[in-house]
Structure formats: structure tokens, C-alpha cells
Amino acid sequence: MRIKAIEIIGFGRWSKQNFLVDRQLQVFTGPNESGKSTIRAFIVGVLFGYPSKKAHQNLYTPKDGSQYGGSLVIEADHQDFRITRIGRTKTTLKIQNLTANQEVVSPEKWLSEQLSPLTRETFDHIFNFDQRDLNRIETLTELDFQKLLLNIGAVGSTQWIDVGQNLDKAADKLFAKRSTKRPINQEMQHYRTTQKTLESKSEDLVAYTALQNKIDDTNQAIKKQQNKVKLADQQYQNQYLLLQKYDLFYQLQQLRQKIARLKAIPIISQNDVSQAQSLDLQINHLQAGIDREKKALNITKKPKNSDLDYDQLRLMLLQIQTDVQDYHQTERQQEEILTAIEDIERQFSDEVPSVLSTEQQQQLTHGYNRKLWWLTGIFGVLGAASFIFNPYFAIILLVLAVGSGSYFWQTQKKHQQQINHILKAYAPLNQQQILDIQLDLKQLPQLDEKLDQCDNLIDSQRFAIEQRLNAVQDSIETHYENERPEILINQLLNELQKRQIEEQNEAALSATHENERLMSIQLQQSTLQKRKDDLSELLHQYKLVDVNELLVQYKASQEQQQQQQRLVDLNSQITVEEQQILSRYDDKMALSQNIDHLKQGVQKERTILSDLQRQLAQQQANQARLTSDDEFMSLQQEVANQKTAILDDFTEYLALKLSSNWIDQALSKASQNRFPKMLEKATYFFEILTQHKYNKIIFDDHKIMVMVKQTNVAFEMIELSTGAREQLYVALRLALAFVINDIIQMPILIDDSFVNFDGQRKASILNMLMHEINGQQVLYWTTEATMFDTKNICNLTKDVTYG
Incomplete structure (x- = not known):
């Protein structure tokens, strides 16, 4: 399986972004917190499922609220597929065959078959590691690698390994050589004691x-x-x-x-492939160098900005200075109008009320009707006085007094409500202040209109100044950010003077540079033609046209050899009789x-x-029963019972031990005995990485040791430097991937794992990733990528494609 593209809809900091992946080596570079580890976690999530809250891991929830998930475009079985996994909790898996342009019917089953026999755990142990994994090399034992190889190489081995371990533990609970508390040990001690007693009391009983x-x-x-x-x-x-x-x-x-x-398929040698790739790289490099020299030559022939009219630009800047002065004058008018409006608005605790009508002003001025009040009083007094002489007339006067008083009270209540409503709208002003401010309120709309006119004028003046300044900056291809117009004008005037002087100097140097570049182009063209002739001669041996055809045929021959090797391996696991x-x-x-x-x-x-x-x-x-009263027979029976118990328990012990050993032997045979192959390949990688300093890796008594080539002295893990320990871990990891290559091919994911390597060590590991791991795709995340070819690098701060 090879990854061809990464398409993220929403995952952590990434949203709607795509990455193309090189089929051999893809390098992702960027500073810390640029999302490198997020991409690695996304790849594992699409293949094996996204993380859950129960696992107490980073969930990589999209920061901008995008839909969770995305796709991987992979190559498998010589066809292209898009694996899409959407949603973290209710995940939807969809797989499309891009080559056949059809959707896979059972995506879960198809993906499981493609990844089989890998699980997320075995994938992380073999193909996926970072700097934290390199630091765990001291804890690894031979048993760890044996179990990984059995999981990959033998069908159903995980369950059988667990069964074997459980059988071994159960056997150890029954018997141990130096123990006195295990059941069989205690039974044997009791049996020997009883047997001695029986022998001392032995009689001839027919x-x-x-x-x-x-x-x-x-x-x-x-x-x-x-x-x-x-x-x-x-x-x-x-x-x-x-x-x-x-x-x-x-x-x-x-x-x-x-x-x-x-x-x-004819076999193509690795040396010819490497030579062809090297020649192709040299040809591309030489052609790029020639193109750069020609481009530079064209630039020297036509000096930059040679057609600028410096006098016209200076005159334009002086005119802009006058416009800036007019702009500041308009700003001062705007501030005066704003001050007048704010003085009015500051007198009110809430919104500015509308202007009072003439009737409302009269209500505030005159107050309530005193005549109606006096009339009510007169009716009341006359009614009281007339009660003595004419009661009926007195009652009429009193009724009039009550009626006029009620009408007065209703009128006064309505009048007071209107005044209170005005006071509330003009709070906190009193009645006299309300009357005094009416003239200002009438002028407020005019002030607002003048303010709008100033705003529009300022915007138009600012826009015109910015446009003309931008035009000048565009003309000289120089831009200054966040500067006042006055300062910017002075900077542009200085830049014009500086440019004019530089162009005069540049014209003097142009002729000299042109001759030097012409000589360089001729030399590179001669070398380029020689490299092309060498490549053409090599390809002609195989009757091929270009390097891509050579790589395709080489890959096909490698696959054919792998199939033949797989056939040999399968034949070695199953005898002819079987x-x-x-x-x-x-x-x-x-x-x-x-x-x-x-x-x-x-x-x-x-x-x-x-x-x-x-x-x-x-x-x-x-x-x-024949000898129930005889002490001898009782002892005889006890001895027999103890012997039977010992035999039964020991039979069970042997059955458990033999079953455990049988499982181990059967699994070792079923996995093609891959551990020695892995150890041999790891030794080869480790020797390359250490510049041939160490030539042997030893697993001794659950410890890993390495041997120095010149002195044959073995060193334990703790005695090695941090860089050497990490080199050993990388060699073991790559060897694991190599020996199971006939069963499953997966990309190797490496996340910034060589920070403790010096320059020489880092060059060795990177060279091995590019040339020694034949046919293996590697995805490498790092903060620096100066040692890689630019075509293999994706800069996460620049080279990002938005979906």
C-alpha cells in the first residue's frame, strides 16, 4: 500500500487542505506547532479509526468547526482508491476505486483485508514511530520482537501466544524446582514422609x-x-x-x-536503476542550472525599473503632500462638529429626545388651571352657607362643587402625566433647562448632516491619497506598511533617489556579469549532453525510452521476485506431506x-x-476394607492415594508445559522463523548507520548488546550514546518492516525522530531512507529539511493546497 494524497476536511488545526505524497520519500517540514504530528495522527485515524475520549488521547477536534475527518488516496493492487472516514463518534467509512470509477461494496471488510494481519498496535510497533519511541529502546527484549513477528507471520498467533503464556503460568503454579509451597512440591514431601513410615511397619499380607x-x-x-x-x-x-x-x-x-x-520479466540490477536515477537527477540539476543562468542573463540585459520617470514621480508626491494638508483640515472640521454633537448628547442620560411641540412647551410654561380651582371653592362655600336658608339650593351648589372638583382633578392628573412624560424623556434636565435646549436640538440634524458630509469627504480624500501613493509604490515595486502619509511620502522620495543611483551602478556591472554567465552556460551544456548520452546508452541496454519505464519494469521484476520468495516461504512452512x-x-x-x-x-x-x-x-x-483396622493397610492406602494425587497433578503439569512448548514450536515454524532474518537485516542497517563501527547485534538474557567491529568488544544498551541507541532502534524498526515485506507493505511514518543525531549520523539515516529501503514508501516529518531534494519537501507554512 502506498499513500498518494492526503485530503483533510477537518482535523485539528487543518481544515479543507490537501497534500500530494511522493511514492518513495515525502518530507513534511515546518516549525513546532505547525501541524506535523496532526497529519501523522490523521493518516493512522483514517486507516484504523479515530481516537475516542475513553482513550484519553488528543481528539484533534477541528478548530474552525469544520466537519470531522477526510480522505487518503492510496495505491493498492496496482489500482488507486480513495478511503474516506467522516465523523469521530458516528464514523462513516467510504472507499472508492478511482481506477475502475466505482464504490467498494463492503468498505470495512475491504480495508481489514488490505491491512491484515496488521492491527493499530502492530502498525505502531513496526511502521509508525517518533522521538518518544526512540527513547524506549532500553525496554525492548527478544520476546517483544518475536511476538511482533509471530503476530504478522502466523495466522491467529495472538490468541495462541496468550494461550501458551496462560498454560505456562498455570503449570508454574503447580510445581517449581526450588519451591516448598506449590501443591506438587508439598504432596511429594508428604509422600516421602508417609512412605518412610510405611516401610518401617511393612508386613507380609497375603x-x-x-x-x-x-x-x-x-x-x-x-x-x-x-x-x-x-x-x-x-x-x-x-x-x-x-x-x-x-x-x-x-x-x-x-x-x-x-x-x-x-x-x-527480465531482471534489472539495482546498480543500473541507481545509476539511471543519478544520471536523471544530474540532467535535471544541470538543466535547471542552465535555465537559471539564462534567466539571470536576461535580467542583466534589461536592468530593473530602467523605464521609470523619476521627475514625474517626484512631482506626483509633491501634489500628494498638498492633498494631505487638505485632508487634515477636513479632519479638524469633523472634530469640531463631533464636539458640538457630543456636548448636546452628554446632557441626557439616555437617547437624545425629539424637539418639543409648541403645545408641549406651553404645558411646561403655564402649569395647572387655577380658575377652575377657585370656582370649585366658591361653590363649596356657598353651598355650605345656603344650607341653613335653602337646603335644596345648597345641595345643588354642593353637587356643582363636587363636579367641578372632580373635573379639575382629572384635568390636573392628565396634565401632570404629560409633564412627567416630557421630564422622563429629557432626564436629568429640569423644566427650564428643557426649554433652553430646544434651539440646540433643532440644530442637531444640521450638525449630523455636516458630519456625514465630512465623513464622506475624509473617506474620498483618504482613498484618493492611498490610491496615488499605492500607484507610486507599484511603479517602484516597493511597499511600506502602517506609515503616516507624510512619512511615507518622505520615504518614497528617498527611495526614488536611491533607486536612481542604484540603476546607474547596475548598468556598469551588467556587461561584466553577462560575459561570466555565457561561459558558465556553455560549460554546463557540454556536461549536460554527456550525461544525456550516458543515460541513453544505459536505457538502450534494456530497450527502454526513459527512466520512468525503467522504474516500472524494475518494480515489476521486484514484485515477481517477491512472489517467488513468498512461494518459497510458504513451501517452507508447509511440508510436502502436509x-x-x-x-x-x-x-x-x-x-x-x-x-x-x-x-x-x-x-x-x-x-x-x-x-x-x-x-x-x-x-x-x-x-x-480388608485391612481397615490395620495401621499398615491405612498407611498403604494413604501412600497409594498420595501417589495417585502426585501422578494426576504431575500429569496435568506436564500436559500444561508440553502444550505451551508445542504452541511455541508450532508458531515459530509457522512464522518462517523470521527472527534470525530480522536480526541479520537489523545488523546490516546498524552497521551502515554507524559508519561500520558496530557489526553485530546480540540478544542475551533479555538484554540487547552490540559488538564493536575492530575490537569485538560487546557493549550493553546503557553504555551506548543516545544517538547510537536511537540508531539501533531505527535499524530494528526498519528490519522488522523489511522481513514482513512479502506479507504486507505499508508506508513508514517517522515524526521528527533524529533530533539527537549529529550531522554525520543524520546524513547516514537520511541516505539509507532514500537508497537502502528498496520499494518502501517513507513519510518523514521534521523541522528542517536542508538535506532533502526540494521535490520531496512539503513546507507546511507555504506549500499548502486548500481543498
């Missing part, structure tokens, strides 16, 4: 002996039956092991058919049915064994 003979016969029958059980169980186990190898046998058959269909046996079955189901039949036979033989054991128990019970 009845006991006769019965003992029967017991011995039964024991012999039990042993024979145990052998039958063992034989039946062995047949069952052998068939079960064949069942575990059936998938490998099926792969072997499919691979044989595939190889038979393919045409033989293949003959497996070929008798139509499919895996038929083999499973035969195993079920053998399992039933094992159960039948075990039932017969149980019957014999019950018969033995009955004979022993009869023997105990």
Missing part, C-alpha cells in the same frame, strides 16, 4: 498382596488405555494443526496459479468435519479410561 496384583493389572490396563487416549489425541492435534495451516495452503495454491499466469494431506480435502469445512470425528473418538477412549479408573478405585476400596 490378602493384601493378591488384591494388590489385581490393582497392578488394572493399572497396566489404565496405562494401555492412556496410550490409546494419547494416540487418539495426537491424531486430533495433528489434524487441528493442519487446520491452522489450511489458510497458508490456500494462499500457496492461489500464488502458484498467479505465478503460472504471469510472463517472465500439502498432500491437505489436498485430499475439498475445502476447509471438510477438514473441520474430520477433526470433529477425531474429537468424538478421543472422548470415547477417555470414557473407557474413566471406567478403568473407577474399577481401580473400587479395588482399592475393597483392599482398604
Whole structure:
């Protein structure tokens, strides 16, 4: 599998951004916090699923609220696919075959098959690492690498490894050589004590002996039956092991058919490929150099800004100075109007109220109606006085007094409400201040209109000044940011004078530079033609046209060799006899049915064994009844019971230990014994990385040691420098990926992992990544990329493509 493009919709700091990936080596560079590790986490998330809150990891929630997720465009089985995973909690997986232009029906199953037998854990342990992983080299043991290789190379090995470890632990709980507290150890000690007591009290008992003979016969029958059980169980186990190898046998058959269909491809040597790539790089480099020299030559022939009219530009700047003075005068008028408006608005606690009408002003001026008040009083007094002489007339006067008083009260209440409404709108002014400010309020709309006129005039003046200044700056291709117009005008005047002097000096040097560049172009063109002739001669050997065809044919030959090697490896895992046996079955189901039949036979033989054991128990019970009062027979029975218990427990112990060993041996054979191959390749990589200082890696007593080539002195991990330890870790990681290359190919992800390397070490590892890891795609994230070819670099602060 190779990654061809990364398309992020929303993930961490990245949103709607795409990255193209080189098929061999892709370098992502950028400073800290530029999103390098975010891209690496996105790749792992699309392939194996995004992180969850339960894992207490960075969730990489999009910062701008974009939809969570994105896509990877990959190459697999000579076709292009787009893997799209959207959503973190309710994830939607979609896979499209871009070559066939159709959607994959079962995306989860398809992706699982492409990644098989990798899990997220094994992917991180082999193909994905950073600086923190390099620091963990001291904790690695041979068992860690063995388990990784078994997980990749043997079908279902993870469960079998766990079963083997559990069996070994269960056996250790029953017996240990130097222990006195384990069950079997205690039973053996008790047995020896009882046996000594029995021997001291031994007597010749005929009845006991006769019965003992029967017991011995039964024991012999039990042993024979145990052998039958063992034989039946062995047949069952052998068939079960064949069942575990059936998938490998099926792969072997499919691979044989595939190889038979393919045409033989001529083998291209690695040296020729490297030479062709080197010549191609030199040709591109020389052509780029010639183009640069020609471009520079054209520039020297036509000096920059030679057609500028400096006098016209100076006159324009002086005119702009006059416009700036007019602009400042308008600003001062604006400030005066704003001050007048703010003086009016400052007198009110809330919004500025509208101007009062003439009626509202009269209400504030005159107050309530005193005549109506006096009339009410007169009616009241006359009514009270007339009550003595004429009660009816007095009642009429009193009614008039009450009516006029009520009308007065209603009128006065309405009048007061209107005044309160005016006071509230003009708060905190009193009635006299309200009347005094009416003239200012009438002028406020005129002030607002003048302010708008000033604003528009200022905007137009500012825009005109900026446009003319920008025109001058564009003419001389120089821009100054965040400067006042007066300062900017002076800077531009100085720049014009400086430019005029520089152009005069530049014209004097142009002729000299032109001759030098012409000589350089002629020399590079001669070298370029020689390199082209060498490349053409090399390609002609293989009857090819260009380097791309050579690489395609080289890749095809490598794949053919890998398939042949895979065929050899599969043949080494399954013997000819096993293949003959497996070929008798139509499919895996038929083999499973035969195993079920053998399992039933094992159960039948075990039932017969149980019957014999019950018969033995009955004979022993009869023997105990014959001598129930005899101390000797009691001791004899106790010894027999203890012996039986020891044999049963020790049988269980041996079964557990032997089963654990059988699983280890079977898995080691099934995984093609890859560990020695991995160790050999890691030694080769480590020797290259250390400039041939170390020539051997040793796993000794759960420790990793390395040997110096010149002195043959071995050093432990703790004795090495930080850089050497990290080089060893890189060699082991790359060797792991190399030895499983025939099973699965995945990109190697390296996140800024060589910060402790000096210049020489860093050059060695980068050279190995580019030339030694044949056919392996590498994605490398770093803060600096000066040692890489620019075509392999993606600068995250510049070279970002928005989707």
C-alpha cells in the first residue's frame, strides 16, 4: 500500500487542505506547532479509526468547526482508491476505486483485508514511530520482537501466544524446582514422609498382596488405555494443526496459479536503476542550472525599473503632500462638529429626545388651571352657607362643587402625566433647562448632516491619497506598511533617489556579469549532453525510452521476485506431506468435519479410561476394607492415594508445559522463523548507520548488546550514546518492516525522530531512507529539511493546497 494524497476536511488545526505524497520519500517540514504530528495522527485515524475520549488521547477536534475527518488516496493492487472516514463518534467509512470509477461494496471488510494481519498496535510497533519511541529502546527484549513477528507471520498467533503464556503460568503454579509451597512440591514431601513410615511397619499380607496384583493389572490396563487416549489425541492435534495451516495452503495454491499466469520479466540490477536515477537527477540539476543562468542573463540585459520617470514621480508626491494638508483640515472640521454633537448628547442620560411641540412647551410654561380651582371653592362655600336658608339650593351648589372638583382633578392628573412624560424623556434636565435646549436640538440634524458630509469627504480624500501613493509604490515595486502619509511620502522620495543611483551602478556591472554567465552556460551544456548520452546508452541496454519505464519494469521484476520468495516461504512452512494431506480435502469445512470425528473418538477412549479408573478405585476400596483396622493397610492406602494425587497433578503439569512448548514450536515454524532474518537485516542497517563501527547485534538474557567491529568488544544498551541507541532502534524498526515485506507493505511514518543525531549520523539515516529501503514508501516529518531534494519537501507554512 502506498499513500498518494492526503485530503483533510477537518482535523485539528487543518481544515479543507490537501497534500500530494511522493511514492518513495515525502518530507513534511515546518516549525513546532505547525501541524506535523496532526497529519501523522490523521493518516493512522483514517486507516484504523479515530481516537475516542475513553482513550484519553488528543481528539484533534477541528478548530474552525469544520466537519470531522477526510480522505487518503492510496495505491493498492496496482489500482488507486480513495478511503474516506467522516465523523469521530458516528464514523462513516467510504472507499472508492478511482481506477475502475466505482464504490467498494463492503468498505470495512475491504480495508481489514488490505491491512491484515496488521492491527493499530502492530502498525505502531513496526511502521509508525517518533522521538518518544526512540527513547524506549532500553525496554525492548527478544520476546517483544518475536511476538511482533509471530503476530504478522502466523495466522491467529495472538490468541495462541496468550494461550501458551496462560498454560505456562498455570503449570508454574503447580510445581517449581526450588519451591516448598506449590501443591506438587508439598504432596511429594508428604509422600516421602508417609512412605518412610510405611516401610518401617511393612508386613507380609497375603490378602493384601493378591488384591494388590489385581490393582497392578488394572493399572497396566489404565496405562494401555492412556496410550490409546494419547494416540487418539495426537491424531486430533495433528489434524487441528493442519487446520491452522489450511489458510497458508490456500494462499500457496492461489500464488502458484498467479505465478503460472504471469510472463517472465527480465531482471534489472539495482546498480543500473541507481545509476539511471543519478544520471536523471544530474540532467535535471544541470538543466535547471542552465535555465537559471539564462534567466539571470536576461535580467542583466534589461536592468530593473530602467523605464521609470523619476521627475514625474517626484512631482506626483509633491501634489500628494498638498492633498494631505487638505485632508487634515477636513479632519479638524469633523472634530469640531463631533464636539458640538457630543456636548448636546452628554446632557441626557439616555437617547437624545425629539424637539418639543409648541403645545408641549406651553404645558411646561403655564402649569395647572387655577380658575377652575377657585370656582370649585366658591361653590363649596356657598353651598355650605345656603344650607341653613335653602337646603335644596345648597345641595345643588354642593353637587356643582363636587363636579367641578372632580373635573379639575382629572384635568390636573392628565396634565401632570404629560409633564412627567416630557421630564422622563429629557432626564436629568429640569423644566427650564428643557426649554433652553430646544434651539440646540433643532440644530442637531444640521450638525449630523455636516458630519456625514465630512465623513464622506475624509473617506474620498483618504482613498484618493492611498490610491496615488499605492500607484507610486507599484511603479517602484516597493511597499511600506502602517506609515503616516507624510512619512511615507518622505520615504518614497528617498527611495526614488536611491533607486536612481542604484540603476546607474547596475548598468556598469551588467556587461561584466553577462560575459561570466555565457561561459558558465556553455560549460554546463557540454556536461549536460554527456550525461544525456550516458543515460541513453544505459536505457538502450534494456530497450527502454526513459527512466520512468525503467522504474516500472524494475518494480515489476521486484514484485515477481517477491512472489517467488513468498512461494518459497510458504513451501517452507508447509511440508510436502502436509500439502498432500491437505489436498485430499475439498475445502476447509471438510477438514473441520474430520477433526470433529477425531474429537468424538478421543472422548470415547477417555470414557473407557474413566471406567478403568473407577474399577481401580473400587479395588482399592475393597483392599482398604480388608485391612481397615490395620495401621499398615491405612498407611498403604494413604501412600497409594498420595501417589495417585502426585501422578494426576504431575500429569496435568506436564500436559500444561508440553502444550505451551508445542504452541511455541508450532508458531515459530509457522512464522518462517523470521527472527534470525530480522536480526541479520537489523545488523546490516546498524552497521551502515554507524559508519561500520558496530557489526553485530546480540540478544542475551533479555538484554540487547552490540559488538564493536575492530575490537569485538560487546557493549550493553546503557553504555551506548543516545544517538547510537536511537540508531539501533531505527535499524530494528526498519528490519522488522523489511522481513514482513512479502506479507504486507505499508508506508513508514517517522515524526521528527533524529533530533539527537549529529550531522554525520543524520546524513547516514537520511541516505539509507532514500537508497537502502528498496520499494518502501517513507513519510518523514521534521523541522528542517536542508538535506532533502526540494521535490520531496512539503513546507507546511507555504506549500499548502486548500481543498
